[in-house]
Amino acid sequence: MIFMICGSACAQSPADYGRTWQDLPVIPEFSDHARKILKAGIKAGHNPHAFSKVGDCDTSTSWYLSDYDRDQVYYDLGEYENLQGVIDFFKGSFVRLSFAAKPGFSAASALSTFFMNYEYCNYDELPLTCEYRIHDPIAVLISLGTNDGYNPPVFKENLRKIIDITIEQNRLPILMLKADNVERDFSINQDIADLAAEYDIPVWNFWASVQDLKNHGLQDDGIHLTFYSNYFSHPKTWETAFAYRNLTTLQVLEKLQSEIVKILENQTKE
Amino acid sequence: MKKNFVFILMLLGLFTLAACSKKSDSSEAVKPVEAFYDAIVTQKRDRVSSITCAAWEKDALRDVDAFMGVKSELKDFSCSVTAEGKDEATVTCKGAIAASYGTEVTDFPLDQRSHKVIKEQGEWRICGY
Numbered sequence: 401m402i403f404m405i406c407g408s409a410c411a412q413s414p415a416d417y418g419r420t421w422q423d424l425p426v427i428p429e430f431s432d433h434a435r436k437i438l439k440a441g442i443k444a445g446h447n448p449h450a451f452s453k454v455g456d457c458d459t460s461t462s463w464y465l466s467d468y469d470r471d472q473v474y475y476d477l478g479e480y481e482n483l484q485g486v487i488d489f490f491k492g493s494f495v496r497l498s499f500a501a502k503p504g505f506s507a508a509s510a511l512s513t514f515f516m517n518y519e520y521c522n523y524d525e526l527p528l529t530c531e532y533r534i535h536d537p538i539a540v541l542i543s544l545g546t547n548d549g550y551n552p553p554v555f556k557e558n559l560r561k562i563i564d565i566t567i568e569q570n571r572l573p574i575l576m577l578k579a580d581n582v583e584r585d586f587s588i589n590q591d592i593a594d595l596a597a598e599y600d601i602p603v604w605n606f607w608a609s610v611q612d613l614k615n616h617g618l619q620d621d622g623i624h625l626t627f628y629s630n631y632f633s634h635p636k637t638w639e640t641a642f643a644y645r646n647l648t649t650l651q652v653l654e655k656l657q658s659e660i661v662k663i664l665e666n667q668t669k670e
Numbered sequence: 671m672k673k674n675f676v677f678i679l680m681l682l683g684l685f686t687l688a689a690c691s692k693k694s695d696s697s698e699a700v701k702p703v704e705a706f707y708d709a710i711v712t713q714k715r716d717r718v719s720s721i722t723c724a725a726w727e728k729d730a731l732r733d734v735d736a737f738m739g740v741k742s743e744l745k746d747f748s749c750s751v752t753a754e755g756k757d758e759a760t761v762t763c764k765g766a767i768a769a770s771y772g773t774e775v776t777d778f779p780l781d782q783r784s785h786k787v788i789k790e791q792g793e794w795r796i797c798g799y
Contacts (some may be wrong), residue, residue, distance in 0.1 A: 551715075
């Protein structure tokens, strides 16, 4: 009832609910444990130049990363030109339509056989494991939680399962804190941050990167992110959330690339 | 002649009874499967524990939660028993779950799934597929 009166006009913050995740850095440092998973993944023969996406409509949309695998007329990096090296390093993963990223996906969807594409996937697989087998990524960008807003208690358990499967296969899960607060008490980002801490894996605070934008980078529905273009030299681009989503993803991937290169160089020396 | 006629009538009656009894058993085994898909499209998680076997309840809940972010309905849906024993039955279904997100509608066909139904505590319960 309070919410109905208050609506989205109320300026509530995670701190009002005793949350702690909001102060996490936008771009995370990689821990020794994360490096260990990457090392094991490379040893297992996973593709060090491939990452997979797990998420919902804000991940499966062509607005997210896809332009970086297309001709450079579709994007410019503006003052972030140094990130072209990241785009070259992970070429092929940006435009890829992940079997584990679809509109309406909750964490449970990535683990449900209902959402399988049997043209490519086996009957004993899940959308998640099918994606991993076919693309063979060294790391996985996991951006879930928005469609779990209606049933928060089960989200953590399902995300935990996704993390377990990913680490068991020696692939590094990288979690993202979402921009919305559909659950109304900021609890889902707390679950994500808590799991990242428990498993000692990277979590990137995308939420923090869009707080200064109008409506915190959200469309009027309070769910979907705003988009203009992928031309970073265009000032209007920076008024919308996808500019920050794509930039911070590239910056996370830059960190990942740096760790992978170090491991590969050490391997050569050994 | 009259005796024979009565005997044939009785025999027919027995066959009819047997057939009816078989049909009644079948429809009972079908019910938890139909209820499972209804729980998915109506998002009634609280119904799951009463229609699944204990071992499969968690998986069933995950399937219900998998459709949390979309609007869904059953399309041309019907189920029937394809094999039935005393405590175990196999149920197959026709039709699909039609899930929509915005203007995009995706059909999830159900005809490739063979559902395992078992008797637990005297009641038919869906126990996987």
